[in-house]
Amino acid sequence: MGTDFRYFASAAKGIESILATEVESLAARFESAEISRIEKGRAGVSFQGNLSAGYLACLWLRTASRVLLVLDQFDASSPEALYRGVQKIAFDQHLDISETFAVDFASSGSAITHTHFGALKTKDAIADQFMRKYKLRPDVDVKNPSVRFNVYVLNNRATFSIDLSGAPLHERGYRQKMSRAPLKENLAAALLFAANFKSTFDAGGTFLDPMCGSGTLVLEAARMACDVAPGIDRSRFGFLKWKQHKRRIWDEVVAQAIACSNVGLERARADQAQFPLVGFDNDPEAVEIARDTAARLGLEGIVHFELRDINEAGPLRESGNGVVLCNPPYGERLGNESDLVSLYRSLGDLYKQKFKGWRGFVFTGSPMLSKEVGLRADRKTIFYNGPIECKLLEYSLY
Numbered sequence: 001m002g003t004d005f006r007y008f009a010s011a012a013k014g015i016e017s018i019l020a021t022e023v024e025s026l027a028a029r030f031e032s033a034e035i036s037r038i039e040k041g042r043a044g045v046s047f048q049g050n051l052s053a054g055y056l057a058c059l060w061l062r063t064a065s066r067v068l069l070v071l072d073q074f075d076a077s078s079p080e081a082l083y084r085g086v087q088k089i090a091f092d093q094h095l096d097i098s099e100t101f102a103v104d105f106a107s108s109g110s111a112i113t114h115t116h117f118g119a120l121k122t123k124d125a126i127a128d129q130f131m132r133k134y135k136l137r138p139d140v141d142v143k144n145p146s147v148r149f150n151v152y153v154l155n156n157r158a159t160f161s162i163d164l165s166g167a168p169l170h171e172r173g174y175r176q177k178m179s180r181a182p183l184k185e186n187l188a189a190a191l192l193f194a195a196n197f198k199s200t201f202d203a204g205g206t207f208l209d210p211m212c213g214s215g216t217l218v219l220e221a222a223r224m225a226c227d228v229a230p231g232i233d234r235s236r237f238g239f240l241k242w243k244q245h246k247r248r249i250w251d252e253v254v255a256q257a258i259a260c261s262n263v264g265l266e267r268a269r270a271d272q273a274q275f276p277l278v279g280f281d282n283d284p285e286a287v288e289i290a291r292d293t294a295a296r297l298g299l300e301g302i303v304h305f306e307l308r309d310i311n312e313a314g315p316l317r318e319s320g321n322g323v324v325l326c327n328p329p330y331g332e333r334l335g336n337e338s339d340l341v342s343l344y345r346s347l348g349d350l351y352k353q354k355f356k357g358w359r360g361f362v363f364t365g366s367p368m369l370s371k372e373v374g375l376r377a378d379r380k381t382i383f384y385n386g387p388i389e390c391k392l393l394e395y396s397l398y
């Protein structure tokens with residue numbers, strides 16, 4: 001199959017470079033996907049590729065939010081122009097009349113500012129096209145559509161796409177319960193990339209999160225280390241009812257990912273030196289949730305969760321090094337800033353005293369509390385946790 005499609009993998013602001021590196025690795029690893037023209041854009045990365053490139057992106061990109069298949073770009077400087085542009089797309093090639101659809105609409109710097117109106121105009125254009133041709137139209141289902149269309153109008157120019165991911169990709173499908181304020185899985189993965197966890201791991205290092213909550217960072221680290229595709233537990237994607245979906249190609253992509261994870265998990269179970277990757281928390285419920293999820297994912301022995309206050313935390317083995325990274329409470333959602341001062345001080349002491357030779361990281365949305373760690377940060381990287389600007393602070397622990 002040739003290089004036919006243009007894709008856009010979206011991500012939270014600040015993650016673009018990490019995501020671009022992920023797409024480059026995908027291109028190098030799966031050459032048959034013919035991924036090319038990788039370009040960083042606004043809140044995402046675009047690339048060219050064949051159909052399996054789209055499937056691979058949905059299954060393997062750890063930091064992406066969605067994967068969009070771009071169908072067309074056109075002028076949308078007025079509602080009429082938007083309607084005409086949408087009408088140029090042959091929807092019966094993408095959507096069966098018996099299926100349902102939804103439209104996600106967003107705009108920036110454009111004449112159409114009202115997203116609900118933009119979505120409505122787009123739905124009308126799609127429905128009218130079916131009515132003219134078949135005297136019938138597919139129904140709209142906002143919550144659970146067979147096919148989700150995405151319209152993004154930037155400076156009056158619309159990009160019209162099919163949302164191949166369907167539900168956002170941070171919904172890995174492995175969580176049944178959550179503790180308080182869990183990180184989104186794709187943000188946790190981005191933090192691990194920024195901390196160079198995988199290179200540290202490949203060089204013999206391990207991982208520990210002393211305030212792990214439901215264990216997102218540890219679980220994402222384990223799945224990276226064991227080559228488990230992040231989307232492997234998802235039963236639903238946005239392309240499964242798309243008319244051009246090729247079941248055979250998707251099945252091959254999934255079978256290959258299952259083979260990779262079997263090899264990775266087996267190797268990890270035999271490796272006593274770097275595993276388990278560890279999470280501690282002083283909340284019994286959070287630890288139980290983390291353990292349950294690990295068990296469901298077949299990560300027993302590969303990860304280890306334990307009820308421990310940070311005052312009792314430390315590496316499980318005396319020798320060794322790795323990445324110690326945590327996301328302590330920072331007042332926005334958990335607790336009051338002044339109560340947290342002593343917690344951040346204890347964290348700094350813990351890093352200094354127990355993790356010599358490791359690289360330490362703190363992810364927080366509070367500049368005031370980050371100063372209480374009492375260590376000089378070598379590097380600060382900005383990420384957004386929803387609307388909150390947060391920093392990942394890196395410390396060398398000599």
Ligand SMILES: C[S@@+](CC[C@H](N)C(=O)[O-])C[C@H]1O[C@@H](n2cnc3c(N)ncnc32)[C@H](O)[C@@H]1O
Nearest residue numbers: 182183211212213214216281282283309310329
């Ligand atoms: C923001 S949450 C971490 C969320 C986690 N990254 C996740 O994705 O689920 C902060 C965690 O710090 C834990 N915590 C607070 N004080 C602690 C202490 N003194 N020792 C250990 N854990 C603590 C809380 O129980 C909470 O689970």
